[in-house]
Amino acid sequence: MPVQSRAERFTSTSVDDFEKVTGFEIEWKLTPITRITALIEGELDGSAPALTFSETPGVTAAWVDRTDARIGSAGAPEERASANAWSSFDKALAIDVTGEEPQEFVVTREATDSAPRAGHTVITAAPFSRGLVILRNSGDAQLTENVEIVVGDQAALTVVTVQEWNDESNHLASHFARVGRDARLRHVVVSLGGGVVRVNPSIHLVETGADASAFGLYFADSGQHLEQRVYIDHVAAQTKSRVKYKGALQGATARSVWVGDVLIGPHATGTDSYEENRNLVLSEGPRADSIPNLEIETGDIMGAGHASSTGRFDDEQLFYLQSRGIPEDEARRLVVRGFLAEIVAQIGSDDLETHLSAAIEAELSEAQGH
Amino acid sequence: MSNLEIRDLHVSVETELGTKQILKGVDLSIGEGETHAIMGPNGSGKSTLAYAIAGHPKYTVESGSVKLDGEEVLTMTVDERARAGLFLAMQYPVEIPGVSVSNFLRTAKTAIDGAAPPIRGWIKDLDSSMSQLRMDKSFRERNVNEGFSGGEKKRNEILQLELLKPKFAVLDETDSGLDVDALKIVSEGVNRAKANTGLGILLITHYNRILKYIQPDFVHVFVAGKVVEQGGPELAVRLENEGYDRFLSNAVVGS
Numbered sequence: 261m262p263v264q265s266r267a268e269r270f271t272s273t274s275v276d277d278f279e280k281v282t283g284f285e286i287e288w289k290l291t292p293i294t295r296i297t298a299l300i301e302g303e304l305d306g307s308a309p310a311l312t313f314s315e316t317p318g319v320t321a322a323w324v325d326r327t328d329a330r331i332g333s334a335g336a337p338e339e340r341a342s343a344n345a346w347s348s349f350d351k352a353l354a355i356d357v358t359g360e361e362p363q364e365f366v367v368t369r370e371a372t373d374s375a376p377r378a379g380h381t382v383i384t385a386a387p388f389s390r391g392l393v394i395l396r397n398s399g400d401a402q403l404t405e406n407v408e409i410v411v412g413d414q415a416a417l418t419v420v421t422v423q424e425w426n427d428e429s430n431h432l433a434s435h436f437a438r439v440g441r442d443a444r445l446r447h448v449v450v451s452l453g454g455g456v457v458r459v460n461p462s463i464h465l466v467e468t469g470a471d472a473s474a475f476g477l478y479f480a481d482s483g484q485h486l487e488q489r490v491y492i493d494h495v496a497a498q499t500k501s502r503v504k505y506k507g508a509l510q511g512a513t514a515r516s517v518w519v520g521d522v523l524i525g526p527h528a529t530g531t532d533s534y535e536e537n538r539n540l541v542l543s544e545g546p547r548a549d550s551i552p553n554l555e556i557e558t559g560d561i562m563g564a565g566h567a568s569s570t571g572r573f574d575d576e577q578l579f580y581l582q583s584r585g586i587p588e589d590e591a592r593r594l595v596v597r598g599f600l601a602e603i604v605a606q607i608g609s610d611d612l613e614t615h616l617s618a619a620i621e622a623e624l625s626e627a628q629g630h
Numbered sequence: 631m632s633n634l635e636i637r638d639l640h641v642s643v644e645t646e647l648g649t650k651q652i653l654k655g656v657d658l659s660i661g662e663g664e665t666h667a668i669m670g671p672n673g674s675g676k677s678t679l680a681y682a683i684a685g686h687p688k689y690t691v692e693s694g695s696v697k698l699d700g701e702e703v704l705t706m707t708v709d710e711r712a713r714a715g716l717f718l719a720m721q722y723p724v725e726i727p728g729v730s731v732s733n734f735l736r737t738a739k740t741a742i743d744g745a746a747p748p749i750r751g752w753i754k755d756l757d758s759s760m761s762q763l764r765m766d767k768s769f770r771e772r773n774v775n776e777g778f779s780g781g782e783k784k785r786n787e788i789l790q791l792e793l794l795k796p797k798f799a800v801l802d803e804t805d806s807g808l809d810v811d812a813l814k815i816v817s818e819g820v821n822r823a824k825a826n827t828g829l830g831i832l833l834i835t836h837y838n839r840i841l842k843y844i845q846p847d848f849v850h851v852f853v854a855g856k857v858v859e860q861g862g863p864e865l866a867v868r869l870e871n872e873g874y875d876r877f878l879s880n881a882v883v884g885s
């Protein structure tokens with residue numbers, strides 16, 4: 261149990277309301293803050309960056325002002341880097357999903373400038389709409405951003421954020437989601453490239469029957485710190501959540517953090533919740549923190565559970581594969597690929613799934629020095 | 631003619647209480663197309679022998695040799711042994727989450743043959759082996775051994791045996807956990823492999839019933855880490871009736 265309930269955490273959209281970060285705070289103590297000081301404390305460029313969008317029927321995207329009514333509808337920062345982004349952005353990207361046929365909308369950010377930036381995105385899925393929104397990030401960037409996600413009643417939305425940054429890039433993202441009545445949100449975080457990459461989704465199941473699945477996949481090499489703090493907030497009755505994050509770590513200084521907070525509030529009767537984090541450590545040296553927290557404030561729930569494991573490569577699996585003639589390197593690749601493929605398969609975009617399978621393959625050959 | 635020669639094999643395992651000697655001088659010669667049954671009490675070291683031949687890292691070879699067609703196997707890696715022509719059908723096959731049967735089999739076949747099998751012929755072979763083993767096609771897309779019943783796992787082992795075409799196979803209690811029908815189906819698979827490729831077999835079992843389907847040429851009694859008696863198929867019948875008492879006078883199980 262956390263000392264303080266997650267529900268009682270201070271929130272504000274103004275950076276000045278937060279103290280300077282020392283690194284001892286609960287939300288920062290596992291993060292190498294000295295590598296991201298500019299994003300937490302510094303001045304940020306809040307202008308609209310160069311992004312490209314796919315043309316998709318049933319989805320519109322536009323840059324809007326800070327005063328736009330959609331902004332602030334899904335949540336507010338809980339920490340300083342997020343508030344810094346909120347206080348600094350000039351234009352927000354507003355993505356509206358209205359189509360009832362499922363469509364795929366891709367926002368591509370191929371960043372080339374390393375000045376610290378603030379970003380803000382609001383994704384709104386209209387009631388009854390269906391859609392898949394993919395945020396693809398690559399290149400050189402120093403970015404702290406907020407992504408708001410509003411899923412209207414009966415809508416079904418998937419949001420995928422993919423981080424394939426260059427090694428020197430740092431990226432802090434807070435996602436805030438509100439899921440409406442009988443609506444479904446599938447949220448997927450894929451972090452492969454970048455120096456410090458921290459993506460924290462907070463999903464609020466605010467109406468009866470709201471359903472969230474939060475998936476994550478990360479592959480940390482030496483020098484990389486990949487962090488994800490997932491918060492599932494069961495506010496309303498009959499809400500359901502599934503969280504599954506899987507990570508592979510390879511290299512002496514590879515580092516990952518997964519924190520999974522689940523709060524089942526006093527009115528969230530009939531809640532069904534399960535969260536899971538699995539880490540596969542492929543070499544000597546990496547460190548993976550895996551911290552599930554479950555707070556339950558009502559007695560009347562369907563189920564709530566968690567599982568977490570951080571294990572070395574399974575020698576019995578390796579032996580089995582090798583005993584069928586498969587060389588050790590290839591056997592390892594086969595198992596890691598299989599381990600991560602479960603998450604890739606959740607994305608729902610053939611193109612992206614194919615791309616990620618290849619990207620994981622590249623990580624694996626790199627890890628083995630090929 | 632292929633042969634597998636096991637000479638004076640001593641194998642130990644590290645336990646919490648220190649090093650434990652399990653195999654204490656095993657001698658066995660298996661020729662091409664021969665079937666040797668090994669029977670022995672629980673804990674006598676049968677699986678250890680199987681694992682030591684396959685190269686499981688948990689077992690330490692103290693001395694002795696295992697030669698396949700004159701080549702020392704014990705200095706090879708696990709995968710090299712398999713590529714040299716050895717196969718182990720495991721007593722407890724391992725589950726491999728996230729790796730489909732079809733992907734696994736194709737990867738293994740490619741590794742063993744040194745080149746990917748031509749796709750048409752491969753699918754045909756796979757289909758026909760699976761249908762002969764009465765394995766539904768849906769198994770191809772399932773993860774290796776994940777959620778398989780005991781009997782399904784054993785069929786999957788024999789499927790691999792048929793497709794990978796080794797020279798010698800160690801079958802570690804392939805019959806345990808099989809009902810009569812499955813026992814017959816699995817035995818037929820082993821016999822097909824034998825007829826097609828001249829497979830030599832080391833068949834570890836507790837029961838005579840599988841030996842009715844897979845005829846042994848020799849039966850070896852295995853007690854306390856070595857072979858203590860050899861004979862023909864009639865020895866298996868005698869062992870089943872009499873048990874191992876007459877061999878156990880001065881041996882304690884597991885010692």
Ligand SMILES: Nc1ncnc2c1ncn2[C@@H]1O[C@H](COP(=O)(O)OP(=O)(O)OP(=O)(O)O)[C@@H](O)[C@H]1O
Pocket residue numbers: 643644645650652670671672673674675676677678679688721883884885
């Ligand atoms: N890793 C290990 N640690 C400790 N003891 C072991 C280990 N592996 C094997 N042994 C011991 O070695 C002995 C031989 O085991 P083995 O599995 O080879 O027997 P077996 O003849 O196959 O028995 P069964 O008929 O029950 O399958 C047993 O006493 C077993 O407990």
Ligand SMILES: [Mg+2]
Pocket residue numbers: 676677678721802803
């Ligand atoms: Mg055994």
